[in-house]
Amino acid sequence: NNPPWPAYRGYHEYSFAHATMGHRLPTILGKAIDDVVRTLNEQSDVDRIVDLVESIARMQDLMEDLTGNTKLRPIVDDGEGDIPLWNKEIAQFFQGKDFMNAPWLFAEAYKYRRLHECFSVSKYWKDYDVFFRQKCDTFSRSSKAVFELSMRFSKPWKQVESLNATQKQEAIRLMFHELTQVCLWGNSTDLSLLINMTEEDIKKLQSTGGDHLAATEKNILGNDIPRLWETVKRISQKPDGRIDFILDNAGFELYCDCVYADWLIQSGIAKQIRFHGKRFAWFVSDVTRKDWDWLLNTMVYGQLFPEASDAQMDSLRAMGERWKQYEREGKWVYEQHPFWCTGYTFWDLATEAPDVFLHLSRSDLVLFKGDLNHRKLTYDCEAPPATPFDMAIGPMASLPGAPPVCSLRTIKSDVVVGIPEEVADRLNRDEDGWKISGKYAVVLLSDGRPG
Numbered sequence: 001n002n003p004p005w006p007a008y009r010g011y012h013e014y015s016f017a018h019a020t021m022g023h024r025l026p027t028i029l030g031k032a033i034d035d036v037v038r039t040l041n042e043q044s045d046v047d048r049i050v051d052l053v054e055s056i057a058r059m060q061d062l063m064e065d066l067t068g069n070t071k072l073r074p075i076v077d078d079g080e081g082d083i084p085l086w087n088k089e090i091a092q093f094f095q096g097k098d099f100m101n102a103p104w105l106f107a108e109a110y111k112y113r114r115l116h117e118c119f120s121v122s123k124y125w126k127d128y129d130v131f132f133r134q135k136c137d138t139f140s141r142s143s144k145a146v147f148e149l150s151m152r153f154s155k156p157w158k159q160v161e162s163l164n165a166t167q168k169q170e171a172i173r174l175m176f177h178e179l180t181q182v183c184l185w186g187n188s189t190d191l192s193l194l195i196n197m198t199e200e201d202i203k204k205l206q207s208t209g210g211d212h213l214a215a216t217e218k219n220i221l222g223n224d225i226p227r228l229w230e231t232v233k234r235i236s237q238k239p240d241g242r243i244d245f246i247l248d249n250a251g252f253e254l255y256c257d258c259v260y261a262d263w264l265i266q267s268g269i270a271k272q273i274r275f276h277g278k279r280f281a282w283f284v285s286d287v288t289r290k291d292w293d294w295l296l297n298t299m300v301y302g303q304l305f306p307e308a309s310d311a312q313m314d315s316l317r318a319m320g321e322r323w324k325q326y327e328r329e330g331k332w333v334y335e336q337h338p339f340w341c342t343g344y345t346f347w348d349l350a351t352e353a354p355d356v357f358l359h360l361s362r363s364d365l366v367l368f369k370g371d372l373n374h375r376k377l378t379y380d381c382e383a384p385p386a387t388p389f390d391m392a393i394g395p396m397a398s399l400p401g402a403p404p405v406c407s408l409r410t411i412k413s414d415v416v417v418g419i420p421e422e423v424a425d426r427l428n429r430d431e432d433g434w435k436i437s438g439k440y441a442v443v444l445l446s447d448g449r450p451g
């Protein structure tokens with residue numbers, strides 16, 4: 001069940017794996033320790049204090065293991081649903097491996113699972129999220145783009161009545177084209193890469209206006225949006241069309257996903273949207289249930305934006321209320337299967353989590369957001385850039401029952417498929433770091449295989 005190309009590993013000095021394992025992950029862990037110390041200093045109850053001090057000690061052990069490149073050990077059984085999957089994968093494939101010579105994707109996921117273990121074995125801090133403050137803070141600094149979208153999309157979406165049928169269809173297509181890109185570029189605000197972002201940096205990354213989108217469309221190196229539109233048109237003909245989002249990051253990206261999902265419901269294209277998030281803090285900024293609730297509730301009740309006008313706050317509240325109503329009506333469903341926080345790639349999804357595969361095979365379209373999901377779809381290996389997306393995702397395209405799968409990803413790591421070879425050659429020659437800047441993107445579609 002493996003692709004023919006080698007997976008990236010930490011000791012590959014030419015790849016981003018090396019910088020991540022050797023430098024980025026210790027930095028992220030160091031900042032996580034700072035966050036817990038801050039929480040510790042706000043406590044008064046001695047039992048909770050002692051319990052948290054023990055979590056900090058476990059984080060320091062993890063730091064030593066990571067920087068000392070020790071061998072990977074099993075995860076302590078903390079009663080979570082993902083433990084059997086973790087320890088099976090370690091026992092079968094990675095016994096004796098260390099952080100640097102295990103596949104990068106696995107070693108990096110393992111680090112986030114070990115970080116969760118620091119808290120999951122505690123008494124009072126089982127669900128503590130070391131990245132929560134950061135996630136909320138970045139959203140609160142995204143006001144310009146947040147209100148740009150809410151002021152435009154809070155009013156219920158309606159077709160202009162005076163248009164004829166062809167014009168209506170074209171209006172829907174244009175909106176789809178724009179919002180697909182809003183959803184795509186929402187992925188470029190990623191806390192794990194942009195640790196020292198300024199207000200200005202965030203603004204630049206988050207421009208959502210039409211002109212800006214048109215200018216950045218040329219940076220979508222493999223662009224299946226026209227084919228995606230054909231798929232979406234078919235879904236709109238169905239009485240019960242369902243679209244799934246395999247979510248990536250919380251805050252602004254999730255907000256963009258929801259704006260898109262809102263329109264997919266209002267336009268009648270989908271009757272139900274299912275969102276799949278993580279069970280615990282994952283790759284810094286990924287969405288957990290708490291992040292989901294936080295976003296919807298802060299939109300309705302929060303006071304995050306003291307500078308905003310009444311009209312802006314009203315628009316945010318109206319949109320948040322509509323989204324909460326979708327949840328109550330079952331039009332939007334939030335889920336969190338343990339598989340999404342394991343070290344397995346999606347080449348193993350059908351064998352290691354058959355329930356998830358069956359569940360997704362009933363969807364009409366599964367949108368995978370972001371870089372990590374893309375790495376997992378493609379096995380994070382050194383496939384040639386012109387490899388067709390269908391081939392790169394293996395079983396997720398070829399197994400009977402594979403649903404249509406679309407990856408909406410700004411490029412932030414080495415694996416790149418589905419783009420013309422000459423484009424990759426040119427960028428390799430002319431633009432250092434093009435694979436990690438988040439400046440380029442792909443929107444790649446596999447039609448799947450009906451079961």
Ligand code: F6P
Pocket residue numbers: 020108187190192193248249283285369370371372373375412413
């Ligand atoms: O460490 C690299 C990485 O795993 C890449 O996937 C990306 O740089 C980042 O972390 C996560 O990006 P995203 O949030 O888009 O999945």
Ligand code: MG
Pocket residue numbers: 190248249283285286370372
């Ligand atoms: Mg992420």
